[in-house]
Amino acid sequence: MKWLILLYPSWWRSRYKEEFLALVKESGLSVRDVLDVVLGAIVARFHPAGADAGSPPERGGRRSSVVLLSTRMCVALLVSFVLIAFVQGPVPWSYSDGAPYQPRDSIHLRTVSPLDILDYAFGRVHEHMPVTRAVAMRTAMSTMKQTGVNISVREAILAYVYESTNLNQCWPAQATHGHQAQVCSAQRDGHVYWVLHIVERPTPSKNPAQLIFIDARTGHLTDMRL
């Protein structure tokens, strides 16, 4: 994480670098800490007190400092968000107070907007799943819709929760359009699938398939069986 230090101005690095790295080595660095450091670097660059610290001004004067700041900060923020979204891996499915999961209507994953990523990054919305899985879930819902079954966002999220904790389990899904369905999670050849089991279809039906296999990691349809 030494690259994070480069975000700070030179006066700050020359003064605090060693002890700061020692602190990070001892305390570790969570994703939230990375953002905290990025924000700290922004503050350090804008805070005029740096000039009072008796350090030489940065090469090129104030104008080039601002340009450098903009470029470095944009790159840093972008890298941070990408890291957070795609490297962190699955988030433990529980609320911040440790309460067991209960479906909440307020959970929203209809779009993965930059704001969602920000929320996720700052840990304000603990119930957010990793962005990669949210995208897969949207794809899975779209896949199910193409097979004639709509399940709600809430049910899809429930599927994810069960998948994370109880592989090879089934649970009822309140599918729309008169369908009665179960969603099951299953593991086969090292892959995790969501299996949509259509218990009852409204008549007439365009698609007679009763078992619909969806790759949980991509959300794509892999198989349909009667």
Added chain:
Amino acid sequence: MDAESKGLGRFAEASIFIMISLGDGPKHGYAMMDDIKRSYGVRLGPGTLYTAISRLEQQGLIEAMEAEDRRRPYRLTDAGLAALRTQLSSLGHLAASGLKRLAPS
């Protein structure tokens, strides 16, 4: 002393935690972070911690001591000790006033 007026800005809370932590003796960054977490349940991120340390140092409220290995302890200056007393006294008055209003009449 009012923290805002001393230019601590949004890091005022972190600054006060740091000064309180240094109230019973010098500490380096990690020791402050650990002490604040154990005593008050507040975890200051490394960026927040060092932003506050930097400001407190520039304002002469804390001062760095000789580095031990790579870790550098800090201690309260006389000005910092006085500022902390004033700040805590002010917070004490605020708490007492608030509790008084909550008391059944």
